[in-house]
Amino acid sequence: MTPSTVARLLKQTTFQEVEIKGWVRTFRANRFIALNDGSTINNIQCVVDFENTDEAVLKRITTGAAVHITGNLVESQGKGQRVEIEVNTIEILGDSDPETYPIQPKKHTFEFLRENAHLRTRTNTFSAVMRLRSSLSFAVHKYFNENGFYYMHTPIITGSDAEGAGEMFRVSTLDQKNPPLTESGDIDHTQNFFGKDTNLTVSGQLEAETYAMSLGKVYTFGPTFRAENSNTSRHLSEFWMIEPEVAFMDLAGNMDLAEDFMKSVINHVLENNREDLEFLDKRQADEDKTKSQAERNELSLIEKLKFVTENNFKRVSYTEAIDILRNSKPNKKKKFKYRIDEWGADLQSEHERFLVEKHFKCPVILFDYPANIKAFYMRLNEDGKTVRAMDILFPGIGEIVGGSQREERLEVLKEKMAALNIPEEELWWYLDLRKYGTAVHSGFGLGFERLVMFMTGMSNIRDVIPYPRTPQNAEF
Ligand code: 4AD
Ligand code: MG
Numbered sequence: 001m002t003p004s005t006v007a008r009l010l011k012q013t014t015f016q017e018v019e020i021k022g023w024v025r026t027f028r029a030n031r032f033i034a035l036n037d038g039s040t041i042n043n044i045q046c047v048v049d050f051e052n053t054d055e056a057v058l059k060r061i062t063t064g065a066a067v068h069i070t071g072n073l074v075e076s077q078g079k080g081q082r083v084e085i086e087v088n089t090i091e092i093l094g095d096s097d098p099e100t101y102p103i104q105p106k107k108h109t110f111e112f113l114r115e116n117a118h119l120r121t122r123t124n125t126f127s128a129v130m131r132l133r134s135s136l137s138f139a140v141h142k143y144f145n146e147n148g149f150y151y152m153h154t155p156i157i158t159g160s161d162a163e164g165a166g167e168m169f170r171v172s173t174l175d176q177k178n179p180p181l182t183e184s185g186d187i188d189h190t191q192n193f194f195g196k197d198t199n200l201t202v203s204g205q206l207e208a209e210t211y212a213m214s215l216g217k218v219y220t221f222g223p224t225f226r227a228e229n230s231n232t233s234r235h236l237s238e239f240w241m242i243e244p245e246v247a248f249m250d251l252a253g254n255m256d257l258a259e260d261f262m263k264s265v266i267n268h269v270l271e272n273n274r275e276d277l278e279f280l281d282k283r284q285a286d287e288d289k290t291k292s293q294a295e296r297n298e299l300s301l302i303e304k305l306k307f308v309t310e311n312n313f314k315r316v317s318y319t320e321a322i323d324i325l326r327n328s329k330p331n332k333k334k335k336f337k338y339r340i341d342e343w344g345a346d347l348q349s350e351h352e353r354f355l356v357e358k359h360f361k362c363p364v365i366l367f368d369y370p371a372n373i374k375a376f377y378m379r380l381n382e383d384g385k386t387v388r389a390m391d392i393l394f395p396g397i398g399e400i401v402g403g404s405q406r407e408e409r410l411e412v413l414k415e416k417m418a419a420l421n422i423p424e425e426e427l428w429w430y431l432d433l434r435k436y437g438t439a440v441h442s443g444f445g446l447g448f449e450r451l452v453m454f455m456t457g458m459s460n461i462r463d464v465i466p467y468p469r470t471p472q473n474a475e476f
Contacts, residue, residue, distance in 0.1 A: 389402075
């Protein structure tokens with residue numbers, strides 16, 4: 001007999017001898033083990049015949065212990081479960097000390113569980129979140145595979161700053177105390193490992209563009225790094241980004257792709273991860289009960305996900321959005337931390353959330369932003385002051401996608417780079433794309449953790465990635 005899984009046993013209809021390995025969640029009345037093995041949010045009840053079990057073994061059945069059980073799968077006598085296992089043999093594979101085991105069978109705060117991130121997936125909430133995360137990343141690959149995209153692995157170590165925001169982690173093997181210096185006293189990076197200054201990538205976009213301009217439709221899905229000092233519930237220093245890039249596609253096509261893609265991956269999870277979603281739906285409802293009326297979610301988690309997949313995203317130009325914000329109540333009553341006075345202002349997350357949550361009450365795609373608040377590579381519009389950028393804003397999250405049509409005209413791109421002091425020598429290969437067979441092309445970046453937050457209803461980004469990296473924190 002090969003060990004089964006809890007997920008399979010809970011659905012099994014043939015009552016027979018079974019074998020299972022897992023961890024004890026609780027052990028009640030010296031008789032009932034709630035056993036979990038990670039295959040489902042649900043536990044299987046294993047009933048121990050304590051009169052015929054060694055006292056020493058009974059003592060070792062504690063919360064957190066790993067056990068190996070054989071027994072008979074039977075219809076449950078008690079309420080709360082359809083089936084249970086009548087234990088024949090139980091072997092303790094690994095003891096757990098009930099005095100010191102951090103994951104007690106009670107409610108823990110998320111802060112406490114973050115400090116015990118190596119064990120937090122032994123709780124219902126975190127196991128559900130991480131199973132959904134896994135399912136969602138599968139859905140990402142499935143979508144692109146079914147739609148003719150090639151998966152491209154863009155480099156992690158690069159010499160360029162795609163976003164031009166200067167928020168990079170340096171990669172260096174130079175002696176930190178005594179680095180080699182040039183005659184002018186700067187660090188001599190010709191002696192560094194790669195013979196130049198390098199950093200961890202902030203985006204795979206520039207390299208993805210090179211492949212889109214030969215393979216047509218590509219995407220990357222990998223880790224990206226940002227050394228921005230934002231300690232918010234939506235920023236990580238290391239996060240995963242999904243970046244499709246498509247030749248001959250304009251901004252409207254880019255919006256269509258992003259919307260179709262997001263609806264498709266959300267639907268995949270709605271169809272395939274019902275039990276975990278239902279658990280998280282209930283968790284959110286319970287949490288809402290402790291909040292004031294104003295802070296409560298208007299829709300349940302599952303209702304919110306369905307709402308997004310069943311309704312069109314609202315497409316609004318930056319200029320229209322500024323008008324709405326300027327005339328909005330919180331702006332007039334000075335409720336925004338950053339007042340919106342003029343066209344050209346960068347939108348803060350308070351403004352994005354106002355548009356999505358209060359004004360439109362649905363996902364919003366903002367497009368045609370002022371050129372000077374966006375990255376160098378975006379296609380300049382005919383008005384000479386806006387670029388073909390788009391950001392997708394989601395309720396409860398704010399910006400979840402950032403993308404654009406790319407500047408395909410060599411001279412315009414060169415002028416832009418010169419204005420921003422980006423040396424042509426650094427991006428000669430990027431400019432080559434505009435010299436040889438240039439064409440309209442577009443793409444976007446979706447912050448994977450922000451999508452997982454949206455799917456799970458978790459409100460802190462640190463709780464949707466196994467081991468969050470944030471300023472002053474790289475434990476585990
Ligand atoms: O808007 P961003 O900076 O766009 C780019 O990097 C483009 N090169 C993407 C492209 O066009 N291929 O980042 C894209 C998304 C954001 O909308 C957000 O969801 C997420 O990445 N993101 C972060 N997620 C977590 N922590 C951070 N510090 C993030 N910074 C960006
Ligand atoms: Mg952005």
